[in-house]
Amino acid sequence: MSAVDLARLQFALTTSFHFLFVLLTLGLVTLLVIMQTRFTLTGAPVHERMTRFWGRIYVINYALGIVTGIVMEFQFGLNWSGLATYAGDVFGAPLAMETLIAFFLESTFLGLWIFGWGKLNRWLHLALLYLTALTAYASAFWIMAANGFLQHPVGYRVEGNVLRLDDFSALLSNPTFTSALMHVIFASITVGGVFMTGVAAYHFIKRTPEVDFFRRSLRMGVITTALATPSLIGAGFAQFPVIAEYQPGKSEATSWVGAPLGFMILIGMTLMMVSWLTLPLLIKDTVVRMRFPLYLMVIGIPLPFVAAIFGWMFREIGRQPWLIYGLLRTEDAVSHVDASQILLSLIVFTSLFVLLACVDWALIARAVRRGPDVAPAPVSPLVVTL
């Protein structure tokens, strides 16, 4: 394989792994906001215990997600120096906004939330979670703005052989950004809903004594999925006119690029249909007494993750052969580095990320199996051994 093929493969693999963490982080933080708000308003212990249990899973996932994110950030400079050289003035702006406004602040607010547990005024503590969620969404906002620019470059002028920033607001009203941002946000919330449903269903299968705790979680998961999926699908279909206008050749970029798109739509439709069918079955816990849907809920956990990766495959492979659509070809942006060096980093990062994904899965599974604490315990693995 050539350097450009290896660099593309590496980017695809590392981004996909990173995005798995991102999806769950965004989805869970949204649900945590609801749980902790209810706790702060009512003071009911069940909401506090829910915040702790789901919060621990969230923090495990966040901790490993950060690590994959750092590799992502370096990768632009390592393998795609042509992108920074040519378009760094424009593309770099939303990327720097992401690191400074979103990520730098997000991790700091989260740190305060973790270490402030039980030590801060509860309204202040709730405010910290809101700020963490807000900056997490800001992260998605800036990354999608940067990606929107690659799909349909706007707000630039050409000066010599580089791009200059001309109109920053054009980057934020870019149609390939706005339509996709909503899609990504609702995809994350769907992941959160499906994940929570599946974990709660697992505990009903195991007949854990925590019936009230997991009944509430199951309801929250199903209702979240039912509410998020119509908007998810709507925001998905809303992108087709945008693609038709700005990237007419997208579905012909390679012969098979339509396949992931088809599977993604199929999964999205299925999740919407199943979640709406489950809604009436929540009455009097019918769905729990039927039992067999519980198994489907557990098996269904990976589905929205898979759909999201398929969605990205369509969006990114469909942009080829361009890195910046119509301006910079992918092959011209790759760094002047030996293929062997890229192969080395490909092997190193891919094996580490596979390992991280397994560790993440194992630790989350362990936290899930242990169930909610009977006695209060620190919320974070940063504080104490799991």
Added chain:
Amino acid sequence: METLWLVVLGVLTVGYFALAGFDYGTGLLLPFRKRDETLRLMTPFFLGNEVWLVAAIGVLFAAFPRLEGELLSGAHSVFTLVLAGLVLFMAAVQLRLWWWLVFTGALTVSVGWGLFLAHLLAAPWPTALVMPVLFALHGWVFQTRKWALFPITALLCALPIPLAFSSIDTNGLMAHADTLGLLAWVAIPIIPLVVLLQWSIVAISSR
């Protein structure tokens, strides 16, 4: 405007090495100290320390786009080593995986930064050992709470790489004034805010 961004990048880089330096040092000292106690001392600082690197690279990309690519791709394998070490170290510390993984991660990152220093100075590879030694010293000062020495070892960790950088002429490598002006509105208030918030994390957790 150009000077401002050199200062911002300098502050972030110095911040990263001065803070994360004692994380790596702590990792390097693990075989010789009480492991649980040693890691517990570092815990409230850890996440805050490491994110300075992310901010520094973000600024490097946006404000110095024509430097970033050359710098990173020019030392491709060195950064592969640094990142592999970071991945192992961060995962192992945050999830308390195994102490020897924390140590291996810290050693890999430190040697990686040392190799980068050697690369910047075009010095022979034994120069790489400078960084692990400095980090270990800084970690020892932090762990034994010799606060009078702390600023000195912090500077010793922070300065080698920014100083080696200063030989690079950034003319023509920086972004256009329009981009720099826009980002200045963000970068200038954020850095003191983050310092304040990270300070609060440490203050709260020691309560």
